[in-house]
Amino acid sequence: MSSILEFARGPLFRLCFALMILGLARILFLDVWGAYKALRKAGDKKMPWKLILSRTWEWIFPLKRMKNNFHFYSLLSILFHVGLIIVPVFLFAHIQLWKISVGIFWPSLPFNWALILTVSTIVFAFLMLLGRIIIKPIKELSKGQDYLWLLLLLVPFTTGFICVNFSISPGTYQLLMLFHVLSADVIFLLIPFSKIAHCVLVPLSQIISGLAWKFPPRTDDDICTTLNKKGAPV
Amino acid sequence: MRTNQITDEERLKAFKSVKKPEVIDKQKLGVRYHVEDFDVNDRPRGFLEAFAAILKHSNYRMVLEHFSRVSARCSHCAVACQVYQATGRREDIPCYRSELLLNVYRRHFTLGGLLKGRIASGDYLTDEKIREMAESFWNCTACRRCALECPMGIDHGLITHLGRYILSEIGIVPRALVVSTREQLEGPTRNTSAVPVPALKDTLEFLEDDMFEEKSVKISFPLDVQNADYVFFPAVSDFLMEAETLMGIAAVFRATGDKWTIGTGYYDGINYGLFYSDRILERVIKNIDVETKRLNGKSVLIGECGHASRSAKYFLPTFCCDKTASPVLNIIEYTYKAWKDGKIKIKPDVITEKVAYHDPCNLARQRWIINQPREMLKSFCKNYVEMTPSGENNICCGGGGGTVSIDEIRPYRTTVGGKLKADQIRKSGCEVLVAPCANCKKQLRELVEDQGINCQIVGLHDLIYKAIEFDVPQPADTEELSNGKGVAQKEGK
Numbered sequence: 001m002s003s004i005l006e007f008a009r010g011p012l013f014r015l016c017f018a019l020m021i022l023g024l025a026r027i028l029f030l031d032v033w034g035a036y037k038a039l040r041k042a043g044d045k046k047m048p049w050k051l052i053l054s055r056t057w058e059w060i061f062p063l064k065r066m067k068n069n070f071h072f073y074s075l076l077s078i079l080f081h082v083g084l085i086i087v088p089v090f091l092f093a094h095i096q097l098w099k100i101s102v103g104i105f106w107p108s109l110p111f112n113w114a115l116i117l118t119v120s121t122i123v124f125a126f127l128m129l130l131g132r133i134i135i136k137p138i139k140e141l142s143k144g145q146d147y148l149w150l151l152l153l154l155v156p157f158t159t160g161f162i163c164v165n166f167s168i169s170p171g172t173y174q175l176l177m178l179f180h181v182l183s184a185d186v187i188f189l190l191i192p193f194s195k196i197a198h199c200v201l202v203p204l205s206q207i208i209s210g211l212a213w214k215f216p217p218r219t220d221d222d223i224c225t226t227l228n229k230k231g232a233p234v
Numbered sequence: 235m236r237t238n239q240i241t242d243e244e245r246l247k248a249f250k251s252v253k254k255p256e257v258i259d260k261q262k263l264g265v266r267y268h269v270e271d272f273d274v275n276d277r278p279r280g281f282l283e284a285f286a287a288i289l290k291h292s293n294y295r296m297v298l299e300h301f302s303r304v305s306a307r308c309s310h311c312a313v314a315c316q317v318y319q320a321t322g323r324r325e326d327i328p329c330y331r332s333e334l335l336l337n338v339y340r341r342h343f344t345l346g347g348l349l350k351g352r353i354a355s356g357d358y359l360t361d362e363k364i365r366e367m368a369e370s371f372w373n374c375t376a377c378r379r380c381a382l383e384c385p386m387g388i389d390h391g392l393i394t395h396l397g398r399y400i401l402s403e404i405g406i407v408p409r410a411l412v413v414s415t416r417e418q419l420e421g422p423t424r425n426t427s428a429v430p431v432p433a434l435k436d437t438l439e440f441l442e443d444d445m446f447e448e449k450s451v452k453i454s455f456p457l458d459v460q461n462a463d464y465v466f467f468p469a470v471s472d473f474l475m476e477a478e479t480l481m482g483i484a485a486v487f488r489a490t491g492d493k494w495t496i497g498t499g500y501y502d503g504i505n506y507g508l509f510y511s512d513r514i515l516e517r518v519i520k521n522i523d524v525e526t527k528r529l530n531g532k533s534v535l536i537g538e539c540g541h542a543s544r545s546a547k548y549f550l551p552t553f554c555c556d557k558t559a560s561p562v563l564n565i566i567e568y569t570y571k572a573w574k575d576g577k578i579k580i581k582p583d584v585i586t587e588k589v590a591y592h593d594p595c596n597l598a599r600q601r602w603i604i605n606q607p608r609e610m611l612k613s614f615c616k617n618y619v620e621m622t623p624s625g626e627n628n629i630c631c632g633g634g635g636g637t638v639s640i641d642e643i644r645p646y647r648t649t650v651g652g653k654l655k656a657d658q659i660r661k662s663g664c665e666v667l668v669a670p671c672a673n674c675k676k677q678l679r680e681l682v683e684d685q686g687i688n689c690q691i692v693g694l695h696d697l698i699y700k701a702i703e704f705d706v707p708q709p710a711d712t713e714e715l716s717n718g719k720g721v722a723q724k725e726g727k
Contacts, residue, residue: 044549059387
């Protein structure tokens with residue numbers, strides 16, 4: 001068991017983490033490159049930067065937007081994201097692993113804060129899952145992966161919480177820790193290929209949407225030529 | 235979840251089709267709007283070919299790639315959508331609607347989708363899916379309120395725009411829009427309402443006489459003036475239906491003394507291309523550009539019309555490659571500046587009724603024109619009230635996205651599309667609702683009529699016309715116009 005655990009949090013973790021970084025870098029590059037090409041093709045290159053930045057900011061910190069149009073599920077989602085982002089990055093134990101293996105470290109969360117955020121993330125993930133099952137429009141939109149992602153994200157938080165806060169036998173500890181690490185590995189591996197890619201792409205959304213309305217000139221001519229509609233009546 | 239759903243009776247009324255069953259059978263298309271006959275064979279292939287051509291010659295691929303990666307299906311957009319709020323149907327959730335097209339893109343235009351298709355040959359585009367898109371994309375009012383509310387930043391309005399564009403390339407587009415556009419681009423009158431030049435001149439001359447009677451000053455509609463500062467393009471329907479709006483605009487120019495003109499070569503600001511085809515959008519925009527250059531005008535001035543203003547403002551630089559495009563102004567911007575500069579005098583508190591302002595989506599959603607009309611209205615309306623939400627977050631009139639021009643879906647527009655707006659008007663208790671947009675005005679008038687609301691719908695310049703003051707008339711004013719010689723008549727010689 002311990003050798004599997006070592007493998008999972010050693011080479012496998014490094015491989016999955018590297019693939020995640022490479023995968024995210026790839027889609028980020030494709031997005032930026034696509035935006036650059038679109039801007040070059042566009043007839044009008046003036047971008048409403050002020051509006052774009054303002055709306056990007058509003059959705060990275062969405063309190064103002066929530067005030068405008070309250071949506072219970074979105075509130076759950078915001079609260080869920082707080083712990084989801086902060087705990088894995090600022091947990092003392094995680095920082096120690098980075099310190100030992102790579103030699104880098106940064107300030108960590110106080111234990112109580114980490115505990116509160118972990119519990120809140122678990123609770124909000126459950127509530128979101130419930131929301132996907134019972135709130136009509138969300139239920140109607142949801143696909144299998146939407147449920148699976150919530151369940152998958154629950155695994156490292158729940159197992160980590162149990163390992164840290166409960167007196168359990170070493171065997172159980174190792175088993176739970178294996179689940180903890182393996183689920184994290186799977187999450188890292190899947191991020192670039194799933195909707196969770198929004199973690200790096202969302203800041204670009206408003207730019208992409210703004211650019212989307214910047215059409216290339218000669219649309220009429222080009223499309224008509226390709227579709228063999230030259231001279232066809234309206 | 236908050237919903238303001240319609241009753242079953244209203245639902246039946248809204249979704250009742252006026253089309254004959256034999257037409258539906260022949261066209262294999264059950265949509266409620268009329269469509270001209272088109273090739274119904276192998277429609278999926280046609281759709282995919284058009285989609286591929288559009289992807290090749292546009293920037294849509296970048297957008298679809300991004301949107302298909304970030305779509306989280308959280309349904310936050312449903313809270314903002316007035317159509318979903320009224321129907322509560324899955325098909326009307328903006329994200330669901332976008333997914334219809336995103337799924338086609340993922341399946342047929344991405345490596346993952348093509349591989350998936352090879353392994354498990356399913357999920358391909360079918361006639362049924364095209365029918366669903368044809369229904370869904372034209373239920374949307376393209377107000378883009380949902381885009382504002384999407385945490386992932388997905389512009390569902392853009393996806394709807396693209397979906398309609400592809401559908402139009404295979405012939406699925408409301409006949410009402412095609413017929414008008416055909417007249418505008420290929421017909422003898424070159425405008426969507428088929429107003430010929432003699433009729434235009436008669437109308438303007440008549441309005442000049444009216445204004446002289448009412449204001450005792452010479453107010454003219456200059457035609458074909460070379461080197462004018464502003465070449466004016468209203469929604470052409472204004473010449474038929476919005477006399478007071480036009481008179482208000484002419485009065486503002488009389489007060490400022492700026493040189494403006496209406497070109498008889500082309501005088502229609504309407505651009506249905508914004509609603510269904512980038513190709514049409516480009517062709518109409520180029521007509522505006524050609525006319526402005528023919529008259530050697532300095533700026534393009536668009537009248538009280540949201541979509542006409544947005545299409546000119548945002549797409550004239552696009553299709554004229556930025557450098558040669560004339561600057562574009564909406565008339566509200568012009569009047570506001572003149573008012574701020576003290577060039578026009580307005581009698582304070584002259585309007586005593588309870589007045590509210592409706593933001594046309596195409597003017598407000600991008601934070602373009604929001605506060606300017608309000609400032610002016612508050613200066614001469616004694617009892618101005620605000621509707622909530624407003625400005626950038628406004629609620630659409632329910633006839634946006636070209637749907638207002640489709641008469642056969644009026645029950646849908648006034649029962650479903652405009653339901654939230656009707657509730658908002660009722661709640662505000664306004665007696666006069668100012669809507670500076672030809673489309674909004676038509677829809678709102680039908681809405682208050684069908685919903686039994688006692689409220690008058692007017693343009694901004696209708697009220698400005700009532701409130702504007704002129705200095706003592708000059709002798710030249712009285713001589714020329716008391717003889718019945720309008721400037722339009724003289725210009726037309």
